[in-house]
Amino acid sequence: MENNPNPSKVSAPALIGRAGGESGRQLIVSALDHGTVIDHIPCDRLFEVINLLHLQEMTSKVTIGFNLKSSKMGTKSIIKIADRFFTDEELNQLSIVAPNVSLSIIRDYEVVEKKQVCLPDDLRGLVRCNNPKCITNNEPMPTLFHVADRQRAIIRCHYCNHEQNINDVKLV
Amino acid sequence: MNRSLVTIANHSREKIEYLLQMAQEFERHPNRLLLQGRVVATLFFEPSTRTRLSFETAANRLGARVIGFADPKVTSGTKGETLKDTIMMVSNYADIIVMRHHLEGAALYASEIAPVPIINAGDGANQHPSQTMLDLYTIYQTQGTLDNLNIYLVGDLKYGRTVHSLLTAMRHFNPTFHFIAPDELAMPENYKQYCREQGIRFVEHQDFDSDVIAGADILYMTRVQRERFTDLMEYERVKDRYLLKLDMLSKARPNMRILHPLPRVNEIEYAIDDDPHAYYFQQARNGLFAREALICDALGITLEQVQEDKTIL
Numbered sequence: 001m002e003n004n005p006n007p008s009k010v011s012a013p014a015l016i017g018r019a020g021g022e023s024g025r026q027l028i029v030s031a032l033d034h035g036t037v038i039d040h041i042p043c044d045r046l047f048e049v050i051n052l053l054h055l056q057e058m059t060s061k062v063t064i065g066f067n068l069k070s071s072k073m074g075t076k077s078i079i080k081i082a083d084r085f086f087t088d089e090e091l092n093q094l095s096i097v098a099p100n101v102s103l104s105i106i107r108d109y110e111v112v113e114k115k116q117v118c119l120p121d122d123l124r125g126l127v128r129c130n131n132p133k134c135i136t137n138n139e140p141m142p143t144l145f146h147v148a149d150r151q152r153a154i155i156r157c158h159y160c161n162h163e164q165n166i167n168d169v170k171l172v
Numbered sequence: 173m174n175r176s177l178v179t180i181a182n183h184s185r186e187k188i189e190y191l192l193q194m195a196q197e198f199e200r201h202p203n204r205l206l207l208q209g210r211v212v213a214t215l216f217f218e219p220s221t222r223t224r225l226s227f228e229t230a231a232n233r234l235g236a237r238v239i240g241f242a243d244p245k246v247t248s249g250t251k252g253e254t255l256k257d258t259i260m261m262v263s264n265y266a267d268i269i270v271m272r273h274h275l276e277g278a279a280l281y282a283s284e285i286a287p288v289p290i291i292n293a294g295d296g297a298n299q300h301p302s303q304t305m306l307d308l309y310t311i312y313q314t315q316g317t318l319d320n321l322n323i324y325l326v327g328d329l330k331y332g333r334t335v336h337s338l339l340t341a342m343r344h345f346n347p348t349f350h351f352i353a354p355d356e357l358a359m360p361e362n363y364k365q366y367c368r369e370q371g372i373r374f375v376e377h378q379d380f381d382s383d384v385i386a387g388a389d390i391l392y393m394t395r396v397q398r399e400r401f402t403d404l405m406e407y408e409r410v411k412d413r414y415l416l417k418l419d420m421l422s423k424a425r426p427n428m429r430i431l432h433p434l435p436r437v438n439e440i441e442y443a444i445d446d447d448p449h450a451y452y453f454q455q456a457r458n459g460l461f462a463r464e465a466l467i468c469d470a471l472g473i474t475l476e477q478v479q480e481d482k483t484i485l
Contacts, residue, residue: 135275
């Protein structure tokens, strides 16, 4: 199923491994030759990841697996995006909704880089302030948050100074 | 450079002392033509008569002309205009905008978009830097220094914006704070944590009597508001416990002064008004000098220019 020209190197993960088995049924999802794989997405966060990266607006091939078995997580989701490499800034946005995803950069069917996301110092236009009396909730303007305490995952609104935990945030 | 004044939380000791010196110049000579030909806009998206009159008096006594509104009901905001549009429109007319808004962060946002400087005259529960400046000026004026003072904060320490700002601004001056409040309105943990991080000493009291306040240099009273209580029985129980009575001043230090951001309701017995420790009306008067300094600083007028000013009336 995977077309790996050099078996000694790490091959890019196919979306569905060896499917079908004895039954002979197979869901064929071709391996990625160039692009980005986002693995270990919690299933309840999949659609937020899609929104954050604006995948619905992409023209290249995007393969999404939902409710897949995972030994680490029980169930997980995975997204493969062909011919698209994201900036660290774009990928680090994911830290808000799915801080533990695994990112693989694929070139010529090979994983050339693996990455983790990390919480950026500033979050612009991503998160809603949980203070109803904050100007950002009452004026057409982008929100801005600064990380106040990285260890406790606390972010602070640039405008009204209210703090909230990153795990409780609502996206804009 | 954006010379707006949104908060003084990040002001250095030097900057605070610089502004206090400027206020002192204005106390000496409050009436000048330093701002002749300038237009100051006062936009009060939320009514606040006391603060507005103080800012408008400051502008008028320096020779500026004042435009603006005192009541949000007469503005386009009620027609659905955004804050940005109002600020951009007024920026075409005025050299500086003094604004009060019920939404938190409104002044910071305005300062980011406006081509003219913004002075925050209060944004919801967030910041009210001119109140803090006049408090600092009053403390300096009555004690001759800001250093090493014993400052007693009484009343609503939970929601009181003024006490939180004062606490933050005093961090440069090695103060000892005493917090006197009912449990429901006690100083929030994050401010106590702030004190620990900044090395600010603080003591908490439940009782409020002549012995407790005997060590005070400044007794800063605030209003205990009925609407802050979820349990009105609790309010009835504590409201008179934080009333300052004349006989409680028997052991007070001679230099001790009683401050209050006003309006007062029943926190300070009226008999105290004539006592030499009472200072809240002079404190309000200092608002004029502090605001003259803040307007000039935001317009780029330096202390040196104020000192060498030839327009004194």
